[in-house]
Amino acid sequence: MARAVTTRHKTIASTAAWIVALLIFFPILYTIITSFKSEQEAIQGFSLLPSGTIESYTEVEAQRGYFKFFLNSVVLSVGSTIVALIIAIPAAWSMAFSPTKRTKDILMWMLSTKMMPAVAVLFPIYLIFRDTGLLDSRIGLTVMLMLINLPIVIWMLYTYFREIPGEILEAARMDGASLWNEIIYVLTPMAVPGIASTMLLNIILAWNEAFWTIRLTTTDAAPLTAFISSFSSPQGLFWAKLSAASTLAIAPILIMGWFSQKQLVRGLTFGAVK
């Protein structure tokens, strides 16, 4: 009896959950479907069955040079993440393992820089970039994305490092390990999972950043966010091409995102929810 009730309960819950999930996912699904339609098909009313043509994909590359923007997105998101890690790892390490009275204040202050709205500094940054020739350069944008995400990177690393038991470090020190050996042989192997998670989440955040990447680029350094925004001006019928470009822009990060659900919660709540 109890078992029958459970099965019924599960059926109802499953049906409801699947309907809601498919509704939420629908805009993405429909974009993927439309990307395999021809432009004529795309505007002929609702249909979930595309003809399966890939002409939109080839045209997005041929007419708009998709690959260049994709490459910029990869360079900017991975580059800014690596630079941020290089700067953040020592800071997070020292705060996690030799905390002082001021450590908490410094962490809170770092977090507060993340709360500054980008528009507040739009024009000064624009001026600085223009006068130093950094506008539309990959270097400028890499620095920008690195600075934006640095507080999150430090925070995430800090929460991971803090879980590494300090006794292990003390044992290593007792055995006469130097600071350098301590870092290389003891700390690094234990810290790698945390660093990898931080890296993954930060690449996602940098990939999707859509204020500075649009405003500080024109052509040379423009990543996919700027590329997609250029589709907003109407130029005839472009539904299928827009869908193809969108699918290409979100696919890699969507897949990365699926693997980083847990880290996402931790990273974006600054360790407040685990």
Add this chain to the structure above:
Amino acid sequence: MATQQTRSIARFMMAPSVILLFVWMIVPLVFTLWFSFLQYNPLNPIRDGFVWFANYKLFYSNPAFLQSILNTLAIVVSVLIITVIGGILLALLLDQPIWGQGVVRILVISPFFVMPPVAALVWKNMIMHPQYGVFADIARFFGADPIDWFGQHPLTAVILIVAWQWLPFATLILLTSLQSLDTEQKEAAEMDGAGFLSRFWYLTLPHMSRAITVVILIQTIFLLSVYAEILVTTNGGPGYASTNLPFLVYQKALLEFKIGQASAGGIIAVILANIVAFFVMRAVGKNLDK
């Protein structure tokens, strides 16, 4: 415990982060604060000069400024209501035993990973377009007239798009919190004959309260600076109907080159963000002490 030597090494290791973030926070902000007291227009430099608070006065004399603040608040509050209530309901649903839970979870959180310009363009053209959108198809199916979302209800359209992007975030955080609820407590409440509603009200909701606070605070920070969604859908219009504060600042600074006004807008945005930040810091800080 730490020796003098390790302490100075620690300081040395933190220096790059601290210096970079300090410069990044202070230098541009000082510029903006200075500009906000100037009449400064690179296209018309003759009238440039120091004007004290004239730029700030525009915020209650110029309807565009007032409307942009009201729109900003409307976006923040509406999206918060939709995502928090929707997120709680969804989290409760996904916490049930269901078939294919992993796949359902992936489907639900996916919108969060869609970059804002893609999300906005997909909704604008594929879903809400008055002729070719899915909503129009549905309306025609029922014999109704399709709604011109971006012409008639631009702010509502923007809110729907942003809510779609953030609902997964709220759901994921609240679900994580829900799953950390002690099952023994739940079972004990069930044994005592507590119904679903009273269990939710007296046990589940208090347990989730911390996660709900975190969701509200963090989303508010991001929602205060919605930008790309407006840029690619309504471009702030019609008129100023869907212009929020960040978008107005962008227009003033990079389209009209009224740097003084834009900077004053930027400072107002900082003040708004700081009010929220104050509460975020308290919530996160409490956690650090544990």
